[in-house]
Amino acid sequence: MRILIITQIFLPEMGALANRMYPFVRELVNQGHDVVVATGMPNYPAGVVFKEYQGKKTMSEKMEGFTVERTAYYTAPRNQSKKSQLRSYLSFLPAVYRSGKRAGRCDVVFVTSPPIFPAVPAMMLAKKWKAKLVFDIRDLWPDEIVAVGAAKEGSKAVEMVRRVERKVYKMADIVSCTTHAFIDTVCSRGVDRKKTILTPNGADLAIFHPREKFNEHVEEYGLGDRFVVMYSGLLGIKHGLETILEAAKHLQDEKGIVFFMRGNGPRKEALFDQAKEMGLDNVVFGGEKPMETLPYLISRADVCVTNLLPDAYLEKIISVKIFEYMACEKPVVAALAGESAKVITDADAGFVVPAGDGKAMADAIRKLYKDRELCEAMGKRGRKHVEENYSRELIAKRLAETLGQLASK
Secondary structure (H helix, E strand, C coil), X not given: CEEEEECCCCCCCCCHXXXXXXXXXXXXXXXXXXXXXXXXXXXXXXXXXXXHHCCCCEEEEEECCXXXXXXXXXXXXXXXXXXXXXHHHHHHHHHHHHHHHHHCCCCEEEEEECCCCCHHHHHHHHHHHCCEEEEEECCCCCHHHHXXXXXXXXXXXXXXXXXXXXXXXXXXXEEEECCHHHHHHHHHCCCCHHHEEECCCCECCCCCCCCCCCCXXXXXXXXXXXXEEEEECCCCCCCCCHHHHHHHHHCCCCCCEEXXXXXXXXXXXXXXXXXXXXXXXXEEEECCCCHHHHHHHHHHCCEEEEECCXXXXXXXXXXXXXXXXXXXXXXXXXXXXXXXXXXXXXXXXXXXECCCCHHHHHHHHHHHHHCHHHHHHHHHHHHHHHHHHCEHHHHHHHHHHHHHHHHCC
């Protein structure tokens, strides 16, 4: 079976999307399928094309048994300018269509969203090659756009996205969703439940597993032997990370606790300035790091934290970082609700507090600080839960089987 995968972000770029797609591709190749990834020149998240790809208009790259077809497009930093980001999204469409054409005839076209716009060239290529179309939903657009205040429901921009959404739902042979709540939502919008499948996010257990706590990758941050509370991931709008700073404020009296916020994103400078204004000498910021170093950084943590804004839509998503924390045997303190909260409570792998409640987050962290045996027990339960339910390898195997059955119809 020949499979074309369309994605705006792929290795060597980092982040949740690259971390999701690579295990899928790897497993499809392991099962003997011919896989081509259609994408652009890597630039995420800074919007600057990586040095080794600069100056190239097209590129065909061989990676671990599969091919990556790349075409240059207009790039821009994420979440800084709506106008430049929209231009980047739209310029990717003809670029990835050309990448897809160079890939040649295929049996299945698999496109992942967000952004939702690549669904347009995916539909065109599926029609051209008479291929089956799989639409993979990691976050619902335009729902998320509205939830974070980037656009208003009923606006021209949202209506444009709604039209794409309706068209791809109708044309897709399979609609793949990361959560049960997403499946319920797309079915309420006219998708036949029989053509939906659950393809959750998870952790690549070959990468994310416990490492030595004190290792060379954390030395530069000066964490010493303190109890480390770590946030690892995008410093984005929907994450409401001010809550973590509020928790740090409540814990300033505990001199043995330090907060480590690792990542990059549109809120980084604002969070850094806010921490300075609040006089938080117990918060350390670290930038983006290669994916292979993340397990070493997470392994230095004693507790990992995450947060989402209090919004009905955001209760439908599950943050990828939760699986990575748990895979590294770290207890999780999460200020959120909905599907993400359910993962943690089902595993009994941490504490869930109300979204936006920094005081409650601080209290939960203090409890774990005082009880290291509880920390260890919750961490081990989390790892076991991910192994049994959210291994990227197992999820990829199920997806590969589904695609094989689809192509044979």
